[in-house]
Amino acid sequence: MEKILLHACCAPCASYPLLKLKQDNRQAVVFFYNPNIYPLKEYDIRRIELEKYCKKLGVEYLEGDYDTENYYSAVNGLEKEPEKGLRCDKCFYLRLLKTAQKARELNINSFTTTLSVSPHKNSKKIFEIGDMIAQQTGVEFLKYDFKKQDGFKISRQIAKENNMYFQTYCGCEFSIRNQFNKNTLTFKLFSNF
C-alpha cells in the first residue's frame, strides 16, 4: 500500500477521507498542521479529538507546530476578507506547503487534504494551490474532492457515531467574527417575530 500524507484540520473532516483513501488502497499518514486555529483551547480540542480517532483506527498521526506567527504574517492585511476570499487562499497555501515539505522529509511521494470535504470550501481553489505547491516541492498533490459521492454527509454520520466534537466556525479568529455576525443576524431576524 502506498503512503500518502493527509493534511487534516479536525476529526469530523478527516473521517470520510480516511475511509476513501483506505478504499483506494492508500495508507494515509495524518498530519495536523493548523496554526490558523484560534484560540489555543479550540486548537487543543480539535487536535486531541483527531489524535484519538487516528489511534482508534490504527492510523499514524503526526503534528506540526502551532506557529501562529506564520499564520498571522501570511494573512496580514486580509483580516477583513470574507470566507472563501484571499485570506483563505493564503491559509490553504500555508498549511498545504508545510504538508508537502513534511511529506518530502518523510519520503512520502504524495499529499492531499481533508479541506475539500467541506461544502464551504472551494475545491477548485484548493487544487490550484495544491498543484502550485507540487511544482515547488516535487511532491505529488492528489486532487481528492472528498465532498463528492456524499463525502460530506458520510463524514458527519461517522462523526456522530463516534461522538466527535463539532466546531461552529472554520478556525481562525476572523471566522469567529463571521459566525458571531451570522448569529447576531439570526437573533435580530427572530426577534422580529
Ligand code: SF4
Ligand atoms: S476562514 Fe478558515 S480557511 Fe479562511 S483563513 Fe480562517 S481558518 Fe483559514
